[in-house]
Amino acid sequence: MKRDTILYWLITGLLVLLMGAGAIPDVLSVPDAIKLFQHLGYPAYLLPFLGIAKLLGLAAILIPGFPRVKEWAYAGLTFDLAGAMYSSIAVGDPASGWAFFIIGFALIAGSYVCYHKKQKAAVSSPPILNITS
Numbered sequence: 001m002k003r004d005t006i007l008y009w010l011i012t013g014l015l016v017l018l019m020g021a022g023a024i025p026d027v028l029s030v031p032d033a034i035k036l037f038q039h040l041g042y043p044a045y046l047l048p049f050l051g052i053a054k055l056l057g058l059a060a061i062l063i064p065g066f067p068r069v070k071e072w073a074y075a076g077l078t079f080d081l082a083g084a085m086y087s088s089i090a091v092g093d094p095a096s097g098w099a100f101f102i103i104g105f106a107l108i109a110g111s112y113v114c115y116h117k118k119q120k121a122a123v124s125s126p127p128i129l130n131i132t133s
Contacts, residue, residue, distance in 0.1 A: 003120055008114035015107040016058050019077060023058070026051025040087045054080060060113070067119070074112045081105060 025033040025045045034044045053076065060066065060073035085101040 002018075004114060004117045006117050010063060011107055011110040011114055015104075015111050016062065018104055018107060019054050019058055023051040023054035027055065040091055042087070052082065061115075070115065074108060074115075077108055078105070081108065105122065 002046045011045075029044060029047050033047055037044055039045055057076045057080075058071040061077075081101060081104045085098065088097060088101075
């Protein structure tokens with residue numbers, strides 16, 4: 001179980017770094033983020049909304065408990081990444097830029113699988129009783 005927990009936190013930490021690094025410029029409407037959104041054909045006013053949604057999703061994954069909210073957070077991050085990849089392909093960006101998306105999908109999937117393994121192990125392990133006389 002300890003190995004699963006370490007693997008979960010390692011992969012989830014990398015996921016938070018990757019998605020957080022993309023969310024912060026969105027929230028701040030950094031000129032490079034606006035330029036990228038214009039390239040993809042989206043209005044700049046959508047940037048802060050998507051950035052805040054990503055940060056809330058990451059917070060939901062990191063905060064203990066709330067399993068249903070975590071499921072939605074993983075789904076939301078997947079939809080965000082899938083939409084970004086689709087948009088990139090639709091405007092004709094080269095396939096060399098897909099590495100970011102593939103890494104992102106792998107981290108989301110890895111974190112999700114490890115989360116469920118960790119939850120299953122926690123449910124199946126017997127509780128530790130501390131009986132003192």
